[in-house]
Amino acid sequence: MQELKDRIKNDGQVIGTSILKVDSFLNHQIDPEFIMRMGREFAQRFSAEGVTKVLTVEASGIAVAMAAALALKVPVVFAKKKPALTQQGALYSAEVYSFTRQESVHITVEKQYLSSQDVVLIIDDFLAHGEALCGLACIVKQAGARLAGAGIVIEKRFQGGAEKLREDGIRIESLAAIEYMEPGIIKFAE
């Protein structure tokens, strides 16, 4: 998606060789119209899959997931990172290590919101080592649902997560895939 690549080039900030900060339109401030265009792009790419639910994990994935779900006319379910007092039902769960936060979190989805009848599109903002996507795919498997694939806004290809998961047979569609980066340089995959 050329618009996204341009925004990353113009507004993105590379820290070291592994952290890309896109807080101006995705991770802290959100550009709603742009997010809606991304959502429509995901919906189009997965239009033949008969998706019944969009699955993401709080918090940065929610806006894009909602945009994709609007275009697909299906609900979003967002996995929670921390149980609230209101969570009482039976849960699907997976352990996810966050390299950004350097800690493990236990993500959960209440069983009533995902079933074996569902065809699930996972949406997330970033794919780096693949931990979050792996955890979400694991939850889809626990539900006995069919995984249509994953729509990722920014794939950091050099961190290897996408390759591993594609080898496992997961269809991954990224709107922008980065092969290499360092401060001042971002090289996108073709």
Next chain:
Amino acid sequence: MQELKDRIKNDGQVIGTSILKVDSFLNHQIDPEFIMRMGREFAQRFSAEGVTKVLTVEASGIAVAMAAALALKVPVVFAKKKPALTQQGALYSAEVYSFTRQESVHITVEKQYLSSQDVVLIIDDFLAHGEALCGLACIVKQAGARLAGAGIVIEKRFQGGAEKLREDGIRIESLAAIEYMEPGIIKFAE
């Protein structure tokens, strides 16, 4: 908003006399079309205020905030509950006690995303004791921005937060306000 009251009556689950679970359309599963109607309702109620930014806090507020921002054609900024490795800039911050999670969190907004030029509409899913809204209003004040008011999906009026904040001069628009509840009974304010 009658549609919301009906959904709360039909799908909401009251736990004790203070917790309302609306996970089927707002807090865990999201009904995107319904969320968009809520967003348009907020945009309409605050249409005369010249809002330049919608402010919320991760995670459950993001979807409704995005819907309101889309209708108002302005960006969303969501306050973070935990600093990420990517947060390096100068921050506005406030301490917020969550009764649902029974812990204090430190919410932050990077200074570059909120300025004294902004007119801010705060959006959140719930208003109970008013802790989150108070923290967000505090951040707006730190930025020197003008607070247009707060759009709240569900106000739990019996918990007193809204009354206190209205006395402080904050305009609060709730789509549904609950005066009393217990399992099987939800009494809305007129």
